Amino acid sequence: MSVGGRSLERHGTGRAPARGSTLRAVPSARLAVLVALALALPACVTDQGVVTVLATRPMDLDLRELDEGRTSVHRDAVGRDTRVTSVLFLPTGESPRLEDAVEDALLDHGGDVMTRARVRTIDWWFLIGVSTVEVRGDVLRLLETP
Numbered sequence: 001m002s003v004g005g006r007s008l009e010r011h012g013t014g015r016a017p018a019r020g021s022t023l024r025a026v027p028s029a030r031l032a033v034l035v036a037l038a039l040a041l042p043a044c045v046t047d048q049g050v051v052t053v054l055a056t057r058p059m060d061l062d063l064r065e066l067d068e069g070r071t072s073v074h075r076d077a078v079g080r081d082t083r084v085t086s087v088l089f090l091p092t093g094e095s096p097r098l099e100d101a102v103e104d105a106l107l108d109h110g111g112d113v114m115t116r117a118r119v120r121t122i123d124w125w126f127l128i129g130v131s132t133v134e135v136r137g138d139v140l141r142l143l144e145t146p
Contacts, residue, residue, distance in 0.1 A: 042124065042125060042126065043122065043123060043124035043125075044121075044122075044123045044124075045120060045121070045122050045123075046120060046121045046123075047118070047119075047120045048119040048120055048121060049118075049119060050116065050117065050118050050119070051117045051119060051137075052115065052116065052117075053113060053114070053115050054102045054113070054114040054115075054117050054135070054137070055102075055112065055113050055114070056099055056102050056103045056106065059112065059113065061113065061142075066142070070142075071140055071141065071142060072110075072111075072140070072141040073138055073139070073140055073141075074109040074111065074138065074139045074141075075138050076136060076137075076138070077105045077108065077109045077111070077114070077136070077137065077138065077139040078105060078134065078135070078136045079101040079102055079103070079104035079105025079106070079108065079114075079134070079135045079136075080101055080104060080132055080133065080134050080135075081096040081097050081098075081100035081101040081104065081132065081133050082096060082130060082131070082132040083095055083096045083130070083131055083132075084128055084129065084130055085123075085129040085130065085131045086125065086128065086129035087127075087128050087129075088127060088128070095131060096121075096131050096132055096133040097133065098119065098133050098135065100133075101119075101133045101134060101135045102114055102117070102135055105135060105136075105137075105139055106139060109139040109141075110139075110141055111139030111140055111141045112140060112141055112142045113139070113140045113142065114135065114137045114138065114139050114140070115137055115138045115140060116137045116138055117135050117136065117137030118135070118136045118137060119133065119134070119135050120133075120134050120136075121133055121134075122134060
């Protein structure tokens, strides 16, 4: 049997469902999930800029005399330093350090210097606050001449 283009037999009761009853339940459930996710992980990502050359210790570096044949380059290396910055809205006094993020990238790839480094910060919080400094660029290993 069909009324207004709707089949009454497929619902098993012989009656048409209440107008919009099941249609409103699904979007409100989706909305509740989206709101819960939005409240659970508020975050902020900020690009800080690009730095031409980074090193974590003093170096005598003259790029004009750099021999490309004796230099090892690892492209798009990533280094991070992450710290818990607050607990229950109380600051911990910790913050991530750019120097530690650069050292992370240099140690992972056996390099001495990082070039064309893009720096960004990532912060998120929900009862605790976590902050990360991320640096992404090319890591150079400068081989000494014999």
